[in-house]
Ligand SMILES: Nc1ncnc2c1ncn2[C@@H]1O[C@H](COP(=O)(O)OP(=O)(O)OP(=O)(O)O)[C@@H](O)[C@H]1O
Ligand code: SF4
Ligand code: SF4
């Protein structure tokens with residue numbers, strides 16, 4: 001079975017005053033139909049830029065190399081028009097800030113219908129009925145009334161539902177969500193996670209979920225990809241990685257999250273230091289300055305992703321070495 | 323243990339706002355905090371939790387008189403701070419400090435980090451020489467985990483976590499008695515959050531400072547707080563010890579909050595979460611009658627619509643505002 005999305009050696013660079021900055025480095029992963037893949041990492045680790053690159057949405061000073069195949073077809077350097085078509089239709093994205101994805105001066109129902117007319121060539125009347133149905137599917141209360149609302153009249157949770165409705169309209173095969181619940185309250189977040197989980201189960205849509213919240217990943221994702229300083233450092237099934245993380249960064253991250261079950265009277269284990277400056281990365285492992293297991297090759301040689309279990313890979317010299 | 327440092331009684335905060343929609347310019351009153359009472363004890367951390375717009379930050383600011391409360395009292399060393407002029411407040415300000423969420427924007431970009439940390443000394447201890455101030459600032463930097471060599475740098479050269487250390491150093495340099503931390507780790511990376519939480523705990527252990535720790539993250543509050551205060555739409559819902567609150571929350575809202583926390587446990591997928599609360603938080607401009615939580619509460623009865631529940635005392639000094647807490651609470655709820 002070939003993958004729905006096959007991303008190979010994706011590299012994203014930005015031209016800046018100080019020369020080129022490499023934001024994403026040699027990123028490879030596959031997304032299978034119907035699965036949910038989590039992408040986790042610190043701020044600036046390249047989570048968002050890798051997804052934006054896949055969809056041709058990088059800022060003007062950015063450029064991507066490598067290959068991103070959707071059903072076997074390389075979409076990384078597709079002409080703008082073809083990419084626009086694909087994006088509205090087969091691949092859709094939801095952002096953290098739902099307001100930025102909606103037109104402020106247009107009623108939300110009309111925005112949904114418009115998209116169906118444009119991408120699917122439906123008649124206005126039919127598009128309107130479909131849009132209404134979609135508002136119901138994402139559980140907007142009183143959808144008939146809300147159809148005529150403007151984005152600013154909706155709460156944050158409601159706007160995020162509209163964004164998801166918008167993204168799901170043309171029944172995409174892949175839904176990319178960038179921190180979809182970070183701006184939301186915990187009870188509303190639980191509603192949205194339920195919604196995404198239901199979509200995955202009932203429509204078979206594959207989901208890529210970018211988040212920094214390891215609780216959200218555990219609740220929703222089948223597999224997880226951990227990024228550090230622009231690179232994937234560990235990829236595997238969520239259950240395997242949480243049970244036995246192989247990369248010291250992943251292990252440190254999992255330990256440092258306070259949980260409802262932990263002992264609140266002892267200090268949290270921490271990862272010392274802070275993420276490195278992408279403009280000043282050395283030759284070795286980018287995590288070396290914060291890692292408690294550093295040895296010989298760590299500061300000289302870049303660790304490569306190595307198999308550590310069936311469907312589990314990690315990029316750390318310790319995995320092979322002592 | 324239970325010496326009261328700060329007594330807050332019936333505190334309310336109101337804001338004048340203009341309308342809701344585009345053309346609506348009618349002046350209205352937003353009641354951000356309504357009749358909240360609690361005491362802060364020496365050496366303890368009181369966690370304040372709740373969702374967006376529930377009044378957590380307004381409460382914190384009103385305690386410090388950074389916004390002036392509409393009603394109520396904040397008793398500090400036998401005096402009610404609410405009636406005092408800014409000048410009269412000055413001695414109290416020295417003892418009551420604050421750390422905000424957004425680390426970078428709360429620091430003056432034109433001052434060096436050393437100057438920022440020493441600034442409160444310049445205001446409150448003018449008798450100190452410049453050299454003494456610098457020395458104290460350097461000491462403080464070491465205590466919060468910053469190299470004193472960095473004193474001449476500017477905030478924009480610092481990461482979020484480092485900026486938060488600077489804010490903490492500035493807040494602690496006068497050796498205050500109370501510190502209000504308003505979402506101090508929410509803007510930070512997970513690996514940095516734990517560092518800052520540990521730092522605050524260490525400082526508290528060393529100085530005995532009392533802390534009000536405002537956060538929407540219950541897992542972090544459990545780790546930071548000795549007691550927990552839950553707010554919803556400006557009102558206090560529940561207040562009690564950490565042990566009791568997390569083991570047996572009494573209020574239906576607290577139970578729902580706890581059940582919605584995504585735990586980093588792949589054995590507990592979203593599909594197994596308890597049903598999430600329906601709907602959204604109502605507008606604070608137009609709160610429901612009776613119990614403000616009733617529009618989302620599955621246990622609501624007619625009395626919840628007509629009557630606002632009073633704060634009642636449960637066992638262990640636990641306080642709860644719900645008509646039906648006896649029936650609903652206290653049996654190891656949130657599972
Ligand atoms: N237009 C741009 N020009 C230069 N550098 C950029 C540009 N856009 C992004 N970057 C850099 O690319 C790197 C990766 O950014 P990215 O947004 O992918 O991080 P992220 O993992 O999504 O972080 P966050 O958790 O903060 O959203 C960062 O160092 C960022 O500063
Ligand atoms: S390669 Fe070395 S420095 Fe990097 S994570 Fe592994 S042990 Fe640590
Ligand atoms: S008073 Fe009524 S509506 Fe309010 S929390 Fe209790 S049961 Fe629910």
Ligand SMILES: [Mg+2]
Nearest residue numbers: 047048049178
């Ligand atoms: Mg991002």
